[in-house]
Every structure is written in structure tokens, then in C-alpha cells.
Amino acid sequence: MGAEFVQLSLTPLLIGIFAAIACALPGNFLLLRRQALIGDTISHVVLPGIVVAFLVTGTVSTWPMLVGAAAAAVVAVVLIEIIKRVGRIEPGAAMGVVFTSLFAAGVLLLEQSDTSGVHLDVEHALYGNLESLIWFTAEDWSSLTDPRALAGLPPELFRMVAVALGVSFLTVVFWRPLKLSTFDEGFAGAVGIPTTAIGLGLVITAAVAAVAAFDAVGSIIVIAMFICPPAAARLMTNRLERQVLWSVAFAVLSAALGYVLAGYGPLWLGGEHAVSAAGMIATVSGIILALACLFAPHRARVGAPKGT
């Protein structure tokens, strides 16, 4: 059991957890800024981004994909701003228009281009390949101290840990200006906080987290983790500091419980095959949100009209 767990489950579990944390942290602020759909947008526009990167470079290696995805995210954010300003359309609708059309363009591009020989398809984009990120070189728990075995860890793990740590660091360092400009942009500007730069930095951080997580775990988890843990956390407390901690706890719980349920749940129920871990993790986060809506202590005021 131990050896099998270390080899097959430990790394996907950790990657899932770090991906969830990296997305949930910026998700808290996006939610409070009524920009939660940004996560949806970014994770969808990643598809055309990686297709274009593939067409340009002709390979499916990681870095061109990441650069392509990040570039697509920036293009999407700029497009949303343009549509909002020129079209005078409310932000939610602008985001909806951008991500559906870009995602559709990505599907068309994928269909028209000769990508049949490579592992690049819509399904992969949605569900990722969490279960395949196994640790080949591990034998049992002692591999954790064996440099040769550690060298065989999937690179996605290091990327995801680095991004999760980076996002956490930024959240701590920019906490005050971020909180202040999220609550009261006018006042924040009047005390010298560069609110536009802070807002853009938040979206870019979210985009980096989404792209890194997308690469490892697919866009379903990304979309779910930007919204579900922060929204459930908001219902648990009336203080932002605690909300962010709750959101991290919910993200970890969703990832761990979702992964275990996907792997073993069907067996317990008498089925034969495991189900998609990404799908199950997203489902668990949704269930946590539903439970929070029903039973959390501070659910009364959420959704109350502005300024009451």
C-alpha cells in the first residue's frame, strides 16, 4: 500500500493541492471585486493559446505552451477591457463574450490544424492529466530521501509548488494595498496606491496560476478553484484574513478528498474503474460550497444589495 501510494498517488495529490491553493488565493480577491469570471476566461482562452503555440513551434513541449497560454490570457484581459470601455458592456458579459469566442476559435484551430499525431485535444484541456503525473522512480516512502528517486519527480510538481509559493508570497506582501483597493478603490488611489497596477497585477497573477495549474490539472479544476473555495470561505467569516485561510483549507480539502474519492470511491461502490480526479475535485469543491450556503455561520448577508 505504502509503496503504491508513493508511486501512483502522492505526486498527483500534491500537484492537485498546490494547484488548488494557487488558484484559490487570487480567487478571494477576484470574487470580492466581482471579477470571478476572470478565472473562467483565462482557463478557456488557454486552449487557443496552446494551439497557436503548437502551430508556431511545432512541438508540445512545456515552455512554448506556457508562454502561448500566458499570452492568450493577456490578450483576453485586454480584449475584455476594450469591450467594456468601447461597448459599454457590463464586465460579466464582456468576459463571457471573450472567453466563449476565444475558446471556440481554439476548437476550430485545433480541428483545422494537423495535431492528430500529438497529445493535444479538448478533453486534455478540460480534465488535464492529473492521474498520469506519477512518480516512476519512487519505490516507497524512503524514496523521499533518495536523491536519485527525487530526480524522477514529475516537473509539474516543482512548477506547481513554485507557483503556489509565489502566489502566497505576493498575497502576503501586497496584502494591504490589495485589500484597500479591493474595498475602496477611490480612497486607495487618494492615499497613493497605484490601483490600476494592483488590479492588473492581480489578474496577471491569477493568469499565471491558472496557466500553470491548467498544464498540470486541466481547466475544470482551475475554474472551480477560483470560485468555490473563496465563495464558501466568505460564508464562514466576516474578516478577509480568515476568509483567505478558510479558502486555502477548502482548496486543500477539495483536492485531497476529490482525488481519493475519484480513485477509490467507485471501487467502494462496487464499480470497477476510477473516475476523473479533476472532475471529482471540482465536484467536491462545489459540494463544499453548497454545504457552506446551507450551514455556514455568515451566509446571511452575501448577495445583499450593494450599499445597504
Added chain:
Amino acid sequence: MTLAALELARDEGRIAPFPADQSPLVIRELTVSYGDKPAVFSLDAAIEPESMTAIVGPNGAGKSTLLKAALGIVPRLSGRILVFGQPISQSMHRIAYVPQRASVDWDFPTRVIDVVLMGLYRELGFLRPVRRHHRERALACLDRVGMADFATRQIGQLSGGQQQRVFLARALAQNAELYLLDEPLAGVDAATEKAVIDVLKTLKVEHRTVVCVHHDLATVGDYFDNVLLINGRKIAEGPVTTTFTAENLQKTYGGRLATAHIDELKLPAAS
């Protein structure tokens, strides 16, 4: 200290004035656009030190935009803003700002005391920890607006008037020389209105300068020394007694203000 005691202290010279050799706020040829359409055209104004000035005009006259441009938080197309003789980038710390209450989401997960502590942002910066003396100062500011008992409440639990007082307390924490307030009396109860006005009068006695966007024509004469009437352009500027006249109001509001309404106001007799 009560207002009367403060006034006595000032008259006896016991409250040192700020070095106010220049006007707290000078606006020159200011033009600002809001979206595509210009909101403020070529506006000149100078605010008198240690006074209370009301900015009055119809909806969409550019009152809020004028304040925001003075603070440097909306870009101006042209013109100059001088705060105590310096550009805004160098004098930001001398201004406190109270935005419109409805401009923020009061469901935001934070407590009253945390909002007031935001007024100390320039001191605390990114990472300096909030110490006991910071908290005590924030509490003292809440006390001045009669909200000390609400320090640990979530802001969503406050009434409109209480929210307004919390915003005022945050501005007090900024300990500035020039206070710019956007409709601080809009939609508040009578007790809050009195509390806010008392605090603003105290600020004036402490040699500070107060500028309010104000919507209630009936109280301009009671509360303010000076008035700036605008409707995109400046209509008139000066002491309430000579400037806040039926003629100027008619010019400011065009046909939108019924003559009967103007007659009801206790306006100074046109000289």
C-alpha cells in the same frame, strides 16, 4: 474638548496653525472628461484656508469628478491642481478623502476598526505591523464620531449613517490639513448629520480646511462659509452670504430648479 473650548483655545492662540501660507487647494483651468463627455470644463477655483466650502450643483455637474481630479485619482485632460502650493504628487499626505458611501460594497468582509486603520496606510505601508498605539488612535477617531462601541462590528451590520461616520473616522485618522468629502450628508439620519457637522466644525477650528460636495440647498447657509457653484463650468465662487443667491442658483440649475423652491430657501438678500 468641546467645540466651544476648542474655539476659545484657538482664539487664545493655543492651537498652532499649519503653515498655510498658500491656499490649501487651487484649481487652474481644469478640464476632466468622464467617459467620452467632458464633465468639468476649464474650471478655476481657490479654496480659502481654514474655511468650510460647499461644492453645489445639479446631478452630473461634475462635483465628484472635480474632487477626484483634485485628488489625482481621475486623470485630467488639462489644467493644474496645487495643494498648499505644490503638485498633488508631493502633497497627497496633506489631504484626507471621504468618498461617497455608496461607492463601496459594505458587504466586504472587514470590521469597523480595520476600515479606520486604512486611514493610517501612509504610515503603515505594506508590511509594518499594526501596533497598540495605531489601534488606540483609530479608536480615538471612532470616538470622535460616536462609533467607538462599534469597533469590532462587521461593516455590513451598520446603518447608512453609521457607515458614513466610519468613513469620516477613517479620514480623521489620516490627520490631514485639507479634508475633501463627497456628499457626507447624503441619506444619513439627523443624529449623524449633526455628528458629522460638529466634527467638520472642529476640524476648521483646528486650522484645517473642509471642502464638501453638498446636495441639500436648504442647509448650505447654516453649515458652510463659502460656496462653489458648478455645472460643468464654474458658475460662481465666494462667501455664502454674497454668492449663494437666487440668481446664481438659477444659473447653476438652469430651469431645473423651480422658482418656488428657490423662494423657500432662506437665501441672503440679493444685494
